[in-house]
Amino acid sequence: MAAGSFFSGLGYLGEGFRLIREPGLRLFVIIPLVLNVLLFGLFFFFLAELFSAMIASAMGWLPDWAWLQSLEWLFWIFYGLVILLMLAYGFVIVANLIGSPFYGYLSELTEKHLTGQVVDTEGGWGQIARDIPRALWREIQKILYYLPRALGLLVLGLIPVVNLVAGLLWFLFNTWMMALQYVDYPADNHRVSFPDLKRRLGRHRLSALGFGLPVALAAMVPVLNLVVVPAAVCGATAYWVREGSQTPTS
Template identity: 75%
Template sequence: MRKGNFFRGLGYLAEGFRLIRQPRLRLLVIIPLVINVVLFAAMFYFMALGFETLIAMVMGWLPDWGWLQALDWLFWLLYGVVILLIMAYGFVIVATLIGAPFYGYLAELTEKHLTGQEVSTDDNWAAIIKDIPRALWREVQKIIYYLPRAIVLLIIGLIPVVNLVAAVLWFLFNSWMMSLQYVDYPADNHKVSFPALRRLLGDTRLSALGFGVPVALAAMVPVLNLVVVPAAVCGATAYWVRESDSNHQ
């Protein structure tokens, strides 16, 4: 059983950024981009308002041990990173939920560009609109998969000493989720079920992690996270074309 290649996985996001400059793909990049700009501005505003309150609340849950109070600055840093990771993936969830019908079509056109073969015969805007309910349900499935695991990590983050590794665990989990989030678009175009997609990524997990790491990092960078979503869709489609084929050889 293949486990993929971490360094090959790293290259897919860069390829995605090259692909979004293709003339036929640009419109499907621009429309969600405008939506993302508005969404990011709103999320950044509310995050700035609530960050200090949220940190103070979490710190209030910790036992009143002297050595823990002395490490107050470290907990601020750790929880700040965790909250940033939650916000980063939260932004991705909302942005992709809104843009899901566009991104499925973007993945289809990207695959056609890479392989020269049609993915489906419904190559029009009417098909995008008709596909909205199914695309939204697919996004809901990812959220259902994400939430219980995120809750477990949040609980781990509240345990003294153990919470020192919480930020690392969150980053690895976010990286996995980024791969799962975006490779789902080309997989869905091929009518591959969500459980089957998870098995595919498990079989090529090193490639999946290599792809997810730079996407997770880019999602944390203001402005860059506005364009990383369509680039990740295109990069994930390249991942699908190469990793899924090699996985079945």
């Protein structure tokens, strides 16, 4: 069974960045983008306050030696990396949960644009409102799929020797999750169930991982992660139109 081309999958995020500049799509990019900026600011403020308190607590446990107290900057470097990782994946999960009704409609408009249909946004707000319950349930399904597997990988990371490959497995899983996360929007618009979507992407696993890899990397870059979400939605829709929509599930 064809697994798709990894290198063809790499190009879809770049296409997504081109698509979000299209006049008919911009409005439904700007609104979730504003929400993402506000969300990112709250995330950063909350985590900075949390880790500032953790550093103060950690320093309080150290002996009152001048050279140890001078190592506070090392704690900040370490916690800065932790903040970056938590922002990357925590931000994506929460941003998708909040913006899912917008992203579903953005995916629909992108598909119309790609297939040569008229992109008409009249009545879009009513459709977005009607789709909120279904979109939220779909996001919850993805979170329920993600959490037990992420926990399993976390446990593997605590086992000596096995933890040497746990980091690679973690990154591959997050790459797969990024593909699953964003291709789900056009799939849901076509009423493809979440289990069926997993089977479809499994049949094109290399191109799916090729698409998910740059998305996972971009999600870890501050500021870029604000715009990568709508670009990934548009890129995933292009992926769906060309590779996913005709894939049989049996």
